[in-house]
Amino acid sequence: MYKKLRIRQPWLAELLPEGLPDPGSTVISGPGGSGKPLIGFAFVYNWLKAGGNVIFIPLQYPEIKLVKTSLKRLYDLNIDEYSDKIAYIRLNPDLATWQKTNGNTLEANLLKPHVWDEAINEADSLLAKGGDLSTLVSASALNLLLFSPTYREHNLDKFEKLLSEDKKRTYLFSTSTDAFREDIERWEKAAASLMFARMEKPMKLYLKIARIENKEVSFKEAQVPIEKEILEEIKEIAESARKREIPKLAKI
Numbered sequence: 310m311y312k313k314l315r316i317r318q319p320w321l322a323e324l325l326p327e328g329l330p331d332p333g334s335t336v337i338s339g340p341g342g343s344g345k346p347l348i349g350f351a352f353v354y355n356w357l358k359a360g361g362n363v364i365f366i367p368l369q370y371p372e373i374k375l376v377k378t379s380l381k382r383l384y385d386l387n388i389d390e391y392s393d394k395i396a397y398i399r400l401n402p403d404l405a406t407w408q409k410t411n412g413n414t415l416e417a418n419l420l421k422p423h424v425w426d427e428a429i430n431e432a433d434s435l436l437a438k439g440g441d442l443s444t445l446v447s448a449s450a451l452n453l454l455l456f457s458p459t460y461r462e463h464n465l466d467k468f469e470k471l472l473s474e475d476k477k478r479t480y481l482f483s484t485s486t487d488a489f490r491e492d493i494e495r496w497e498k499a500a501a502s503l504m505f506a507r508m509e510k511p512m513k514l515y516l517k518i519a520r521i522e523n524k525e526v527s528f529k530e531a532q533v534p535i536e537k538e539i540l541e542e543i544k545e546i547a548e549s550a551r552k553r554e555i556p557k558l559a560k561i
Contacts, residue, residue, distance in 0.1 A: 334482075335480065407431065452487075
């Protein structure tokens with residue numbers, strides 16, 4: 310049975326007056342450093358406020374505390390108050406599979422498709438039960454998983470199938486289009502809902518809704534009200550992640 314997540318932010322509610330489908334799959338696509346994870350945090354805010362559980366997979370963030378800091382600065386949300394509703398999975402390609410590092414945090418070699426499933430199931434088991442919504446899996450910089458020559462095709466197929474077929478949870482993925490553009494299009498087509506982010510000078514972020522629940526929508530775009538300083542910080546983090554992670558992943 311489908312439900313709809315009510316959107317509280319006026320700028321986003323105008324784009325999605327009927328809310329976000331649950332369960333469902335959404336891809337936020339756009340150039341690197343264009344603020345896609347920050348848009349994802351808007352949905353996370355609404356999800357937690359509605360009583361839902363969230364699994365964070367911030368592939369480009371070296372430290373989980375960046376998620377906490379961003380949500381506090383952007384939406385005045387203290388996620389420590391939702392400790393039983395949130396789990397984290399951090400990418401660690403040096404592991405054979407996955408390991409639990411502390412209460413609600415795991416490290417996992419997410420390059421391996423079967424490890425993704427195992428880690429998600431374990432993270433979900435750590436969360437409080439109950440509530441009307443399914444678990445939201447919020448993963449940013451998913452494109453990083455394509456830089457591994459060994460696992461690239463496996464992950465292309467894995468997430469294409471997950472986005473089009475998995476109805477157990479709701480998936481919110483952001484991905485850069487700076488590399489593997491044709492491959493990213495496979496994920497864009499597989500998702501039930503598709504959104505595009507873009508940046509204009511001087512550091513203005515825009516979100517466009519292209520498709521909702523497999524239905525094309527008329528042109529809708531809005532400026533995302535995020536301060537220039539925050540956008541600049543996130544762009545710097547994204548660029549740093551590319552320099553740090555891509556050479557390592559390209560050797561696997």
